[in-house]
Amino acid sequence: MLYYFKEAWRKMAKQNIYDNEIFFEGYRKIRDNEVNANKLFEIPALFSLLPDLHGKKVLDLGCGFGEHCRCFVEAGAALVTGIDISEKMLAAAKKENSDPKISYIRMPMEEIAQLKGQFDVVVSSLAFHYVEDFAGVVKDVYNKLCEGGVFVFSQENPLCTCHSGGDRWTRDEKGNKIYVNLSNYGAEGERESVWFVDHVKKYHRTFSTIINTLIEAGFMVEKMVEPIPDKEMLKKYPEYKDLLHKPDFLLVKAKK
Amino acid sequence: MLYYFKEAWRKMAKQNIYDNEIFFEGYRKIRDNEVNANKLFEIPALFSLLPDLHGKKVLDLGCGFGEHCRCFVEAGAALVTGIDISEKMLAAAKKENSDPKISYIRMPMEEIAQLKGQFDVVVSSLAFHYVEDFAGVVKDVYNKLCEGGVFVFSQENPLCTCHSGGDRWTRDEKGNKIYVNLSNYGAEGERESVWFVDHVKKYHRTFSTIINTLIEAGFMVEKMVEPIPDKEMLKKYPEYKDLLHKPDFLLVKAKK
Secondary structure (H helix, E strand, O other), X not given: OOOHHHHHHHHHOOOOHHHOHHHHHHXXXXXXXXXXXXXXXXXXXXXXHOOOOOOOEEEEEOOOOOHHHHHHHHOOOOEEEEEEOOHHHHHHHHHHOOOOOXXXXXXXXXXXXXXXXXXXXXXXXXXXHHOOOHHHHHHHHHHHEEEEEEEEEEEEOHHHHOOOOOOOEEEOOOOOEEEEEEOOOOOOEEEEEEEOEEEEEEEEXXXXXXXXXXXXXXXXXEEEEOOOOOHHHHHHOHHHHHHHOOOOEEEEEEEO | OOOHHHHHHHHHOOOOHHHOHHHHHHHHHHHHOOOOHHHHHHHHHHHHHOOOOOOOEEEEEOOOOOHHHHHHHHOOOOEEEXXXXXXXXXXXXXXXXXXXXXXXXXXXXXXXXXXXXXEEEEEEEOOXXXXXXXXXXXXXXXXXXXXXXXXXXXXXXXXXXOOOOOOOEEEOOOOOEEEEEXXXXXXXXXXXXXXXXXXXXXXXXXXXXHHHHHHHHOOEEEEEEOOOOOHHHHHHOHHHHHHHOOOOEEEEEEEO
């Protein structure tokens, strides 16, 4: 079971950790938690970057359980296409977040050039750090967008993706996190990490590479967000104070 | 002497560490070193981002000894204005890097709105991390640029400016640097550090804030660079391998 992912990855050529049973159940659990970093920081930031969706055609890359797709419909989107590589995820999406305006398609995001038609908005939540060929996907997104179309995505912050083994934090004698043990930020490429299962492959890219890749594809970068808690948030959720040392997420809005 | 800078800063309202004797001599020494991080990484990256300067009017913010101003003239610039807050620096610039096409003006960069005329290119090398009101300076640069004008600057990398006390590195038992002790990356603002003299004030801003400030002023971001050594460079200068953990510089090219 431990090597399921590696096997699957080799077979499918694209990474599909979400169809690994252990991973799926672990992931499902954190997504269902009443409060987590996604719900407090990533999702609000992602939605704050979206344009008005009324009457828009939206493509969601790595749509997972489809919660965002349903939100896009509720926000007025005319048509939503959610793609994901995981059969398990899409089965849950179809069951829990079905709507006549949403089509769920099983497809790795590296193959979106095959989709018919164009989109007004392309969104992707926390998926790109699993993608090896980021430049290729960004080019395809550019081609799939109408003129003036908007691309909004979130991914793990480069201060997280650079991690390549060893303890992530230095703690004081009381156990408080005092330093992020940052290493290899300048050395881009594959990382293997343990997240519910062994051998989850992630790809580290610097801030510069992420932004330059968008610009080289033809995009105009409109905004970057690295969400951290404000004072009010810290009072309510003091456990998130460590985000002041290292934001977990990076979000970017870009325009064609 | 130790508090000279603080006194001077209070008096002048803008930070002018370069007129502190100890600082000036220490700085002069590292600038004169045959090989240093500026010469190997920052300067080549800065010049690689510049447009063709033939016939152009160039403004250099924090021109220091004027070496760059002279290079701009050699690269074909029609007129170069170098501003700096330090009298000592400008005295050296006028002595060592004088040219009929160059005007050196003593002025804090927060006051460039007072300069007459407009510029085709505005450059700044390693000065912005000393500037508190970055957004104000960026707005002024935007106003001072012709339509289509180019803004290129370097500053300390945000992975450096965030440092707020304590050891910068964790080392292994042999003394090799294994981790950058990253802290407070998300907590922007003033830092006090020791660099030749005590109490040099720097201002930390995240990657997002730097980029968003440019965009909000009206700029289109064209490229970001975080220089690190390539294999060839590492072979020649193995002492710079730690830049793979943490680049020292961030450079940005933006267009009006």
